[in-house]
């Protein structure tokens with residue numbers, strides 16, 4: 001199951017998603033963390049050492065892997081929204097998965113996938129959608145079940161909505177500060193993407209008292225509110241070098257994380273692979289017709305496998321929906 005943390009820059013996406021990843025890592029056997037922000041800070045926030053492969057810079061390598069033995073593509077390139085086919089390679093979000101082994105930074109029971117930061121040569125030349133193609137390909141080839149935990153720290157604002165990543169997560173959690181600007185990002189999302197309203201929730205961050213919580217609820221809706229994380233002296237103390245202060249901060253986050261996990265589990269159980277595939281096929285057709293067929297001077301849609309279903313691919317791998325087992 002997959003969760004995305006969204007919100008305005010500085011609202012606390014990285015703080016909250018890394019805290020949630022650590023919360024899960026204490027309770028479950030394995031967690032996949034995804035740094036989908038091009039200003040990649042998740043590795044530091046999780047205190048992981050070692051090198052990360054920037055997947056956004058290796059789209060061809062990623063698609064070579066995902067393409068596997070599929071026959072329908074021929075010599076044509078894959079794009080981020082190319083739906084899987086019979087013969088595709090998949091990613092299972094498990095510790096021994098070949099893709100995770102190859103591309104994730106693994107430490108303990110956390111594996112981090114990183115999209116990557118802008119390179120010097122990108123300035124002016126490449127937009128971030130270009131980078132997120134790799135991530136889209138990864139999610140659309142992921143056969144995760146409710147046993148698998150995949151947590152993404154995303155890019156600021158509502159840009160996700162414009163890509164096929166908009167439907168890639170079972171639940172979206174907006175991290176909101178008790179300010180007009182911060183809450184507006186959520187309201188904008190609701191307006192642009194009403195089809196995802198039932199899977200989109202908010203948490204208050206840097207909340208200083210009940211008044212702040214009430215403010216966010218009044219803007220976002222009390223029914224959307226999964227809890228408050230206080231403006232924390234303990235986090236400051238941790239950032240000033242007092243290592244053990246993080247434990248105090250974790251306690252301050254815990255009740256909200258319990259609520260997020262409960263709602264996430266509920267929403268993930270409702271995942272509908274058929275609708276997912278329909279949305280993906282639509283996004284693919286849209287991408288091809290608007291841009292990629294012209295760009296590659298070929299028809300990318302013609303003769304593509306229409307027989308594939310996620311349900312079949314899951315059952316072939318013996319993957320059925322199960323509830324996550326506590327360690």
Ligand SMILES: Nc1ncnc2c1ncn2[C@@H]1O[C@H](COP(=O)(O)OP(=O)(O)O)[C@@H](O)[C@H]1O
Pocket residue numbers: 007008009010011012013014015016205206207229230231232233235236239
């Ligand atoms: N609950 C909190 N209490 C105090 N400071 C916080 C809290 N959450 C985040 N911050 C601080 O706010 C800043 C931005 O947080 P960050 O998680 O990097 O935001 P984002 O990823 O949304 O850009 C950081 O300096 C962080 O330490």
Ligand SMILES: [Mg+2]
Pocket residue numbers: 013014015037041
């Ligand atoms: Mg961040």
